[in-house]
Amino acid sequence: MKFSVRSTELQKALAKTVSVVPTRSTLPILENLLFDVRSNTLKITATDLEISVSVSLEVQNAQNGTIAIPAKRIFDTVRALPDTNLIFTIDVETNKIRMKTDNGEYTLTGENSEEFPSTPEFKGESEILFNVGVLQKIINTTLFAVSTDELRPAMMGVLLQFTKSEVRAVATDGHRLVRVLNKNIAAGKISKDIIIPAKALSLIDKVAAGSDVKVSISSTHVMFNFDGTSLISRLIEEKYPNYESVIPLDNDKKLVVNKHEMLQSVRRVSLYSNTTTHQIRLSLGGDQLKVTAEDQDFGSEAKEKISCDYNSEEMEIGFNSAYVVDVLSHLDSDEVEFKLSSPNRAAIVSPVAQKEGEDVLMLIMPVRLNN
Numbered sequence: 001m002k003f004s005v006r007s008t009e010l011q012k013a014l015a016k017t018v019s020v021v022p023t024r025s026t027l028p029i030l031e032n033l034l035f036d037v038r039s040n041t042l043k044i045t046a047t048d049l050e051i052s053v054s055v056s057l058e059v060q061n062a063q064n065g066t067i068a069i070p071a072k073r074i075f076d077t078v079r080a081l082p083d084t085n086l087i088f089t090i091d092v093e094t095n096k097i098r099m100k101t102d103n104g105e106y107t108l109t110g111e112n113s114e115e116f117p118s119t120p121e122f123k124g125e126s127e128i129l130f131n132v133g134v135l136q137k138i139i140n141t142t143l144f145a146v147s148t149d150e151l152r153p154a155m156m157g158v159l160l161q162f163t164k165s166e167v168r169a170v171a172t173d174g175h176r177l178v179r180v181l182n183k184n185i186a187a188g189k190i191s192k193d194i195i196i197p198a199k200a201l202s203l204i205d206k207v208a209a210g211s212d213v214k215v216s217i218s219s220t221h222v223m224f225n226f227d228g229t230s231l232i233s234r235l236i237e238e239k240y241p242n243y244e245s246v247i248p249l250d251n252d253k254k255l256v257v258n259k260h261e262m263l264q265s266v267r268r269v270s271l272y273s274n275t276t277t278h279q280i281r282l283s284l285g286g287d288q289l290k291v292t293a294e295d296q297d298f299g300s301e302a303k304e305k306i307s308c309d310y311n312s313e314e315m316e317i318g319f320n321s322a323y324v325v326d327v328l329s330h331l332d333s334d335e336v337e338f339k340l341s342s343p344n345r346a347a348i349v350s351p352v353a354q355k356e357g358e359d360v361l362m363l364i365m366p367v368r369l370n371n
Helices: 007-020 071-079 132-145 198-207 259-272 321-329
Strands: 002-006 032-038 041-047 051-058 060-063 065-070 085-091 096-100 105-109 126-131 157-162 167-172 176-182 192-197 212-217 221-226 229-234 253-258 279-285 288-295 300-310 315-320 335-340 347-351 358-364
Touching: 002 007, 007 032, 007 041, 007 051, 007 071, 007 085, 007 198, 032 071, 051 198, 065 071, 071 105, 126 132, 132 157, 132 167, 132 176, 132 198, 132 212, 132 321, 157 198, 176 321, 192 198, 192 229, 198 229, 253 259, 259 279, 259 288, 259 300, 259 321, 259 335, 279 300, 279 321, 315 321, 321 358
Parallel strands: none
Antiparallel strands: 002 060, 002 085, 032 041, 032 065, 041 051, 051 229, 085 096, 096 105, 126 212, 157 167, 157 192, 167 176, 176 358, 212 221, 221 229, 253 300, 253 335, 279 288, 279 315, 288 300, 335 347, 347 358
């Protein structure tokens, strides 16, 4: 087995795959990358048994073959090299790998490729084409609200709902919720709900390139294809909670505020909040929003005032400052609108200026204020 390739091109391909490789595994073979050379094309595959990523790139002077190569060692070596031609010579009988440049030679030992898990067979039942930027925006807007609670597996992914007229993306951890509607994506005849694990979407967000991503869906897996790369992930086969039932429809108190001013104010004031609860108090009245926090254990307190537009009677409501920061940080608008009802009811937050064909809604559960 033999091939040559530019080190910079190989580094780009390796960077797309190494994120999948588990750092510690009960199956040591998973700490390797599968190199498969066929007809001057090198296909590199990584898997953790839940997600598989394959990247193909062109190589020269190739002799066909397959071998599993230690992922960390090969990636660390290649990214430490300058842009140079890299010649691989591999003895598939002994699994010895020799890499040679004009100025150096590196030898390491791989594993038999037959021990590497095979990529799951994929028969897509539905296909949809996403613009890369649109898909990445959906991921960026929802991923922060995904639960990390393994006792609630359905909420450890993003729910995608495909209809003829729109695509919905939903994420929640029980404390906050995000719902994104996009009418600019033509789902055609697809009518399907799927839950994609957060890790798979995080990888797509990092490595997606080109102009379009083809998403293929089967009963158990989803596959993303783009720019010589394919990612296959197992779906979360659980029933997603009825998120619509927790979105209040009668929040009639409206607060409009500059997002950047509020975000910076909450960040500053929260430095003085209780380190366990991170509680802040929002006091609404007229054209002024007061943000306060205190930590009685340490005798610390902070308060700030922000200009706002508020249409109802005075009210105080408490939130976990971390959730407020997360929500404001992921809204793409200079001004945001809070729709409120009472201090013990969820707040709806959305951008004042929605993009055409989009509807972004975020929800934050309040916390009980300490008097």
